[in-house]
Amino acid sequence: MGPVSQLQEILLLVVAIAVVGVGxxxxxxxxxxxxxxxxxxxxxxxxxxxxxPTWSDVLEPKSPPAETRxxxxxxxxxxxxxxxxxxxxxxxxxxxxxxxxxxxxxxxRGRMRKLRSRLARSNTAFGRALLGLLSSGKLDEExxxxxxxxxxxxxxxxxxxxxxxxxxxxxxxxxxxSAEDEVRTWLREDLVRLVDPTxxxxxxxxxxxxxxxxxxxxxxxxxxVNGTGKTxxxxxxxxxxxxxxxxxxxxxxxxFRAAAADQLQTWGARVGVPxxxxxxxxADPAAVAFDAVKAGIEGxxxxxxLDTAGRLHNKTNLMxxxxxxxxxxEKQSPVDEVILVLDATTGQNGLRQAEVFAxxxxxxxxxLTKLDGTAKGGIVVAVQRQLGVPVKLVGLGEGPDDxxxxxxxxxxxxxxx
Numbered sequence: 001m002g003p004v005s006q007l008q009e010i011l012l013l014v015v016a017i018a019v020v021g022v023g024x025x026x027x028x029x030x031x032x033x034x035x036x037x038x039x040x041x042x043x044x045x046x047x048x049x050x051x052x053p054t055w056s057d058v059l060e061p062k063s064p065p066a067e068t069r070x071x072x073x074x075x076x077x078x079x080x081x082x083x084x085x086x087x088x089x090x091x092x093x094x095x096x097x098x099x100x101x102x103x104x105x106x107x108x109r110g111r112m113r114k115l116r117s118r119l120a121r122s123n124t125a126f127g128r129a130l131l132g133l134l135s136s137g138k139l140d141e142e143x144x145x146x147x148x149x150x151x152x153x154x155x156x157x158x159x160x161x162x163x164x165x166x167x168x169x170x171x172x173x174x175x176x177x178s179a180e181d182e183v184r185t186w187l188r189e190d191l192v193r194l195v196d197p198t199x200x201x202x203x204x205x206x207x208x209x210x211x212x213x214x215x216x217x218x219x220x221x222x223x224x225v226n227g228t229g230k231t232x233x234x235x236x237x238x239x240x241x242x243x244x245x246x247x248x249x250x251x252x253x254x255x256f257r258a259a260a261a262d263q264l265q266t267w268g269a270r271v272g273v274p275x276x277x278x279x280x281x282x283a284d285p286a287a288v289a290f291d292a293v294k295a296g297i298e299g300x301x302x303x304x305x306l307d308t309a310g311r312l313h314n315k316t317n318l319m320x321x322x323x324x325x326x327x328x329x330e331k332q333s334p335v336d337e338v339i340l341v342l343d344a345t346t347g348q349n350g351l352r353q354a355e356v357f358a359x360x361x362x363x364x365x366x367x368l369t370k371l372d373g374t375a376k377g378g379i380v381v382a383v384q385r386q387l388g389v390p391v392k393l394v395g396l397g398e399g400p401d402d403x404x405x406x407x408x409x410x411x412x413x414x415x416x417x
Contacts, residue, residue, distance in 0.1 A: 058392070058405040060206040060218075062245055062302070089278050089291040092265055102272045126154050126377060127415040130187060135180040139172060155347045156378030157385060160194050184416055191415065194381045197408040199390035203365070204336035205246060205303055216333050217249070217296040218303045221289075222367075223322055223357055224341030226310040229369035229395060231260055233341050234307045235267025236403035237393070242271045247301040251292025252277035253285040253325060256309045264307050270400075285309055285321060286328040293333050319360040326361055337364050339392065344371045344379055351382055358387050368406070369395035377415055380406075 204218040224230040252261035276292035296304035
C-alpha cells in the first residue's frame with residue numbers, strides 16, 4: 001500500500017470519528033434540553049374535608065427522644081429562690097413503684113368517636129328544649145321569654161344570651177319561618193360563632209429552643225380548687241402525651257392535700273412516667289415544682305406537668321402560693337401553659353373561681369371536667385368570654401382515657417342532635 005492510500009485511510013478514519021463525536025454531542029444536548037422542557041407532575045390534590053381535630057392536631061410536633069435521668073434530688077437553691085431548702089424532694093421512677101403494671105394507653109385518635117357520642121348524650125336536653133320552643137310556630141313574647149330562660153339556665157351568660165336572642169329574633173322576622181331544619185341551621189351558626197372555633201387551642205407539648213442550643217421541656221402548670229378533678233386531669237393528660245410518644249415528667253406540687261402526691265405518682269407509674277415529689281406533707285410546693293422542672297431539663301424530657309395546691313379559691317394564701325410557684329419555676333424556665341381545671345357542673349361558682357385564679361396567674365387554657373354529667377354546656381361560652389382564653393380540654397367520663405381536646409363544632413353539633 002502506497003503512502004497516498006495510507007493517508008486516505010487515515011483521513012477517512014478521522015472523519016468517521018468526528019461524525020460519531022458530533023452525533024453524540026447533539027444527542028446529549030437534545031437530551032438535556034428535553035429534560036428541562038418536560039412539565040413537572042401535577043401536585044397531589046388534598047381534600048380540605050378532613051376529620052374533626054384530634055390530639056395529633058392540638059399537640060405540637062414531637063421532639064427527638066431522650067432518656068429520662070433517674071435519681072434522688074435535693075433542693076439545690078440554698079434558699080435564694082424563696083423555697084424551703086430543708087425539704088427533700090425525690091424523683092420516683094415507675095420501677096420504684098411496686099405492684100404497678102405499666103399500661104400502654106389507647107391511641108387518642110381511636111377513642112374520639114366514643115367521647116363525642118357521650119358528649120351528645122349529655123347535652124341534648126338543652127338543644128331539644130331550644131329547638132322545641134323555636135319551631136313551635138307560636139313565638140309570642142311568652143315563648144321568647146322561655147327561650148331566654150333556657151339559655152340562661154344553660155350558664156351561657158347574660159351577654160351571650162342577649163346576642164343570641166337578638167340574632168334569632170332577626171332571623172325569624174326576616175325569614176318568617178319556624179321550620180325545625182331552618183331553626184337548627186340558625187342555632188348552629190350562632191352557637192358556633194359564640195363558642196368561637198378561631199381560638200388557639202393548641203397545647204404546649206414539645207421541647208423549646210434555648211440560647212445555649214440545649215433546649216428545654218415545655219412546662220405546664222395545672223391549677224384549680226379541690227374536687228374539680230385537677231390531679232386526675234394531670235394524670236389523664238400524661239396518658240395522652242405518652243400515647244402520642246412524648247417523654248413526660250410529673251411534679252407533685254400539691255403538698256397540702258393528703259395523698260395527692262401518692263395519687264399523682266400512681267397515675268404516672270401506670271404509664272411509665274416518673275414523678276418528682278416530697279414525702280413530707282405540707283412541704284414547700286415551690287421547692288417541689290422547682291426540682292421537677294430541674295429534673296425535666298436535666299433529663300431532656302418533652303413535657304413537665306406540675307400539679308399544684310387546690311384549697312378553697314377564696315383563701316388568699318392559696319393564691320399567693322400559686323404566684324410563688326410560678327415565680328420560682330421561672331427562675332430556671334418559663335411556664336409555657338397554665339391550665340385552669342373547672343367542674344362544668346358548678347355553673348356560676350366555677351366562673352367566680354376562674355376569675356380569682358386569673359387575677360394571680362396568667363391562665364392560657366381551661367380544662368372543663370364532668371361535661372358529660374351536665375346539661376349546662378353554656379359554661380364553655382361564658383368562661384371563654386370572661387377570661388379571654390379557650391377551653392382546651394374536656395373531661396367526658398371517669399375512665400383513664402376519657403379526656404378529649406375540645407372541638408367547638410362537634411360540641412355544638414352534639415347539643416343540637
